[in-house]
Structure formats: structure tokens, C-alpha cells
Amino acid sequence: MKNNNTIFNQFSEDYDTWYETKMGKFVDELESEAIFSLLDLPENAMMLDVGCGTGNFTYKFADMGYSCVGIDIAGNMLKHAKAKQQDEKIQFIEMNAENTSFEDESFDCIISVTAFEFMPYPDLIYKEMQRLLKPNGSIIIGTIQKGGSWYQLYTSDICKDTAYAKATFLSLEDLKNLDNNQVVDFKECLYLSPTLNEEEYDKQHEAEYKKKEDKGGFVCVKFKKKN
Template identity: 40%
Template sequence: MAVFDKIADSYDSWYLTKMGSFVDQVETELAFGMFDSYPGMKVLDVGCGTGNFSIKLAQQGCKVIGIDISDEMLDIARTKAEKQKLDIEFCNMDVYNLQFETGCFDAVFSMAAFEFIVKPQAALDEMMRVTKKGGQIFVGTISRDSKWGELYLSEPIRSSSVFKYACFKTLEDLRQLSSEKLINSGQCLFIPPDIDEDKISIETEQLLSKTEKGGYICALWKK
């Protein structure tokens, strides 16, 4: 059984909270501010989970295939896509052994999956293999070197959640992966996880960006 099978049913409930909704907003804005999508673009979404970003990519007109190793998460993703009448293919597949031909995708995209990838260079190499020459490879993940990383590494959170299996990275860790092909990197989620709910806002996020490290980091490569 995949780690996320046990929490699949409750996974999306986070996005219904004020904090979860805000986190999704700022992460999405950063991701699509860096990743250049266009209608008809063939995109592989690695570690798609319940399809959050597969759906967002499809809504932008991309032709999306989402992969994950959790059948339970994939079932939820299929249901969500069907309800929105989006034609997205979801498959159970491991990032270290992608069952696709070399250079068959315009881009490969991954959000909130590299936290659980213990061999990031091997994963990125395989993602790059299936990307066509000149295509984009995008990765977003929780930053180890942040208050959010500290939270997920702390007890009892780590021992009582899926984060016991996490292998968090820093922004510098991402930048060192295939550094010769890295073209951009960024961070967001400067508000801390323990902030008062009434202070959760873009204004606070912008203010704290001057003094805090982002809790979420992204990197973009070009093949």
C-alpha cells in the first residue's frame, strides 16, 4: 500500500481551510508565474495526488497525464476530473521508471511530490528524459530551511503523519540538481504556519517576504 492511500479521503480537506486555501493560492501563483503553459501543451504531472494541479493545467488547455503511486489518490483525481468534464489520464507509475518514450512530453510538472523523493537527481533525470528538447521541467516542494519545514520535521507531527517518510530539500538543493539546465527558481509562503488566522493575507505575505525564508520553493529547468 502506498503511503498516501491511508489519507487520500481527507487529503483535500486541507484546501477548504483558510490557511490551506491561501497556501494553494500563493503556490499556484508562483508556479504559473514561472511555468509557461499553453493550450495543447502535452504535460506529465509527476506525483499528481488527487489531481489538484493536473486539473489546473487542463483548465489552461494542456493535455495532461497525471501519475502517482497511490491508487486511492488517483481514484479521487479521476472523480474530480470527471465532475469537471476534463479529459485527463491518470496512471499508477513510479517517477524513477517512467513508462514513456524519450522526449514525448512538452513539459514535466511536479508539485508537492519531491518531499517524498529520496533520489531527486535520479527522478529529475527521468523527468528530463521524457521531456522533448527545449521543454520545461518544473518542481515545487516544501522547503526544509523554513518555518514550514521546521513544523513538518518536529515531533509529534513527523512521527504521526506521512511526513515521517519525507526527505525535505532546500532551495540550494534544488538549484544544484542539473544546475547547467536550471533557468529559474523562486520561493513563496513566507507567512509562518502558526500565524493568527485573521492575519493571513497577501499583504502579510508580501511584508514577510522581506525578512523570512519561503516555506515553498520552486525550480525550473530547460532541456
Template identity: 35%
Template sequence: MNNLWNKFIYKIGSPIYDQFFNTGIFLKARRQILDSIAFKKKQRVLFVGVGTGADLELINYSDLDIVAIDYSPEMLENAKAKFINSDIKFIEMDAQDLTFENESFDYIVASLILSVVPDANKCFQEMTRVLKKGGKIIVFDKFIPKNKKLSFTKVLIRPIIMLLGTDIGRSFEEIISTNNQNIQVEEDSSVMLNGMYRKIILVKENRI
């Protein structure tokens, strides 16, 4: 997995992305997660790896100051087309190298991105950097279930899955332990496939 390969994969996959990841259990999980978030009017929200805008379709975006980024221009164009009359700012950008100032956002929504970027640690560091103190990161992604190892079958197929632009073998516990920048886990719950996909809410502590 690298940026160029991912850009190629998502160029190919952009026309059919919604058919797989914005329907069925994925749509149900997205709706369940976003319905539980009490966004307040005028809050600044960053969608990291917005893809085709699947998450944006499930919130009252007109009340928020939203910036949505993605590394794939094709995915981003699909999202733009859905919200052509909105004030959402769509920007082509690498989630591992955000160009925003420190502590710029009240919320960050990170759906299916930490398992996709080549370097999940860099992505996590960047998200925490641009999050305001007291702000929250909403993660929806697949990780190795807590306190478990990757099964033998998944170990075998992991390299093949990575060629498709995603990783089934990442541990959220390793990511946060390596990059704990005053971040605390507020919620960590299973939303799909027996704990493989999780809803994780993180809070940036308001330390002096």
C-alpha cells in the first residue's frame, strides 16, 4: 500500500464505491454512528477521507462549517456532485499530511481511513494535531478485535487485501498507544462483523 497505488485503486473503484460501502450493513453502521453525534451549529468539522460523501448524506450539514478531504480526485468529484449547492469545502489532500493549522476543528470524522492510508500512525498524529482541545474524533473502521490476534486465514489473505487498497491487520490499540497526544477513548464499541468494524470516539484532553 502506498499513495500512488491507492490513488489508482480508488480511481477504478470510485464509480462503484457506493454500491458496496454506502448500502446494507455499511449504511446501517454509518447511520448508527452519526445519529449518535450531537453536532452543534457552526461547529467546524473535518471529514478525513470523505470518499463519495457517504457520511455527509447522513448529517444536517447546512448547520456546520465542513471541510471534506480525500486523496482520490475521482472520489472527491463524486462527493462534490452530490453537494453542489452546499457550502462544504472539498479539498484534495493527503490525510497523512494535513495542511491545516493546529487545533482547527471541533470534530473530525474518520470513516474507513486508518485502514487505508499507508501510514496509519502519521494519519492519526495529523488528526490529533488539527483537533481542538476538548474536540472529538469519530472513527469507523476495521481493526483486529481487541485482545485477539489475526487469524491464520486472514494472515494469508492480508497481502491480497492490501493490493485492493485496505488493510485487515491493523490494531487500533497499537495506533493509540504509539501516538497518544492527550487523547482519551470515550467510547469503543462493535458495529459490524463481530467486532471487526468498530465505532471509536476519542476526546482531546484540555490540558494546560
């Protein structure tokens, strides 16, 4: 975990600029729609965002009315997350997700989006998530999917000087195998190619690529904790 902490502290200054590009905005839109489609939460739910980074999804859930806690091991990323805070009631805490300080069954929903790729021990993280989850609560994990076109980009030389050089990507089956007995749903998206021109990042091209690609570039899996 220490090495990953160093990596994301190093790239924290420019991290949010991705969301300012047309490509970044559209990718974020697709990933958000996939995650939101899996939500099934009580009103005033307490949520935990694991590997929250600069708070992209933490703020989205806070805007939806949920109480949110975001944790990350990269202090510099959390500084940027906190700097964006206005009236939202969000806690951002520097913490190792393998061994948190929260009490058992503290959260109604736990999410982690594009963070599991950088966690060397996903089984341990998932086990800790289960400890923190209330009965009938949900865990939603979203990642860049192994084998897709975006995986090919992030594992190419183009990204050798980025945080993705240290990533270990997971497939849909890899995610399901974290806890097959509690998988209840999943979504894939981001079928379009990362090599398209900027103006081609739209729903039409996403639909066209979905017809010919067998894997989405992004996949998210929902786990439901049994009583």
C-alpha cells in the first residue's frame, strides 16, 4: 500500500483535469450511470467510498442526499477532495482500506470506483468491506475491465509514466469471485474505443461499439450482504 500511496500523491495535482476534457466528462457520465443503476438505498443512507481519491463519486452521492465518508491512503488526493467541499456533510479520512477504524456494520452501502485496480490485496479489502456493511447492505465495486480496449490502452507504453503502470486489472469474473454467493447484479459500459476523436465520444458511438465488443471497458458488480 505504501507504494500506491506515493504514486497517487505524485499524480494528485493533475488528477481532476481528466474530468474537464470531453472524453473524461463522457467516460465519467457512462461510469456514473452504471454505478447509479445498481443503487438500492434507504433514505438517509450512510455510505463509504473506498479509495475515494479527489472525491468524484463521494460528492455525487452527497448531492443525492446520502451521508458520505471517503477514505484514501493518498493524503494529497484527499487535500484536493477537501478543497472542493462547500456545504456538503462529507468526511474525508486518510486511512488504509485493509484495516479501517470503523465499527462493525457502520454503513448501508460501500462503493469503490476505479480503485481496486491499485489495491494489491483485493480479497482483504473486500473482507473489510463486509465487516463494515450492515445486514442487507450493498457493496458496489467498479473497475476498468481486464481484456477490454481501455485495458489495452492503460497497459500500453503510453501509460508507462502514469499510475496505471502499477495497476492490476480485474475482469468481471475476477470481481464476482470475490464473493460469488452475494453477487446480485452487474453492469458494463465504455464499449467505445479510447482511440476515437474527441468529438466521437457520445451515446451513439457507445451504442455502435457495444454491438461489436464483447467486453465493456468498465464493469461494476453489486454484492448484497445476507442477514
